[in-house]
Amino acid sequence: MQQESHGRTVTNRCVPHPAAPADLPTTADAMFAYLHKSTYGEGDTRHDLGNEVVALAEGYLRPAARAALYEAVAKVPGLVARTDANGADGRSVLGITWTSTTGYGIGNQDEFLFDPVTFAYLGSGTTGVVVNQGIVDAVRQRP
Template sequence: MDELDLIRDRAESVGFAPAEHLAPARERLLAAARGDRPHGSRRWFWAAGASAGLAAAITAVVALAPADRIGIGAGVAHADPVRVLAEAAGVALREPVTAPRPDQFLYVRTESPGKRTREIWLSVDGTRDGLIGDTPVPGCHRGRDCRPAPAYRTDLPTTAGAMLAYLRAHDNGKDGNVNSLAKNVVTLAYERALTPASYAALFEAAAKVPGLTALDHVTDGAGRPGVGITWTNPADPPGGKLEVFVFDATTHQLLGTEQSAVTVKTFVDEAGQRP
């Protein structure tokens, strides 16, 4: 076991205390490293008992240092992907229910690496003209032969099994291509507004997909750190770029993906209006 393993083990087993207690613990650790102890104690720290001594010192610092000071957050190291998605579902269920008016627009601003941004305005009921950037998105109106595509979806499943069946039924990729299915999850999570129960079902359905993997030390498209969740499947094309969902390491709220991040999502009264 190396020093990083020791830090991770201790970080998972101890809590975090206020930042003002960090300085004394740091001084004790540095004093031990400098040898500000009797000769025998110094040999204990660096010789055969070094691992135990280092672990004790790490315990003091980790227990007192805030997560953002030492680079390890609660729920980041060795994260369980199913648990992260279950927590994300719980977060979604706790969101307040605020139904928009039919004549409003869903506004979503996403950010990608390099600070590239994308803005969309989609009709809540699908009958009004929206925008993707400066490009018009025609709504279904004025007697056109079409079906409205509402941005606010109240018709989606509210259970994990039914949502997974819906995702598979509306998947444009080949059977078993979980990366294609993940893209559909992104579309619903990013550019549609769902009821809390459907949002929760979306994450619960994702947790049922085989091949889930959690990734530490990832960032979303806006550079925010979190826990990454991705899928691997033999049916996916070799060498393809997998979608990696990024969740807040503490709240497990969805931040975005490695390629993009939702920075604003709300309802506005007109296409082109910003909150």
């Protein structure tokens, strides 16, 4: 990556990272436990869990880990499926949301959005929509 700094070009080294974390749990119970202990030190409320789920879901996950993530989310009490949700692009989507015990809920802004036919993850809230996702072998390569 190159950027200008005080009239000179500074080059930062590109550090590759694995596309998918290899150590994520692949069962619902193990993923549920992982979510409870991995909430960035913020706490263990539904809101904190929701933030953790969004952080994981927006990345690339191995299929077994993604399935475990969704199965773990289904264990959270108080989930609500909304068939009247809309994605950031305006299309009708399936929204999964809940409110926290503190009154500060995931709500419409941060609900998980899925394609109502394929159930593919589309993003969260009104901030974005996953259009396509892929893995490449080299910098600047496109999937």
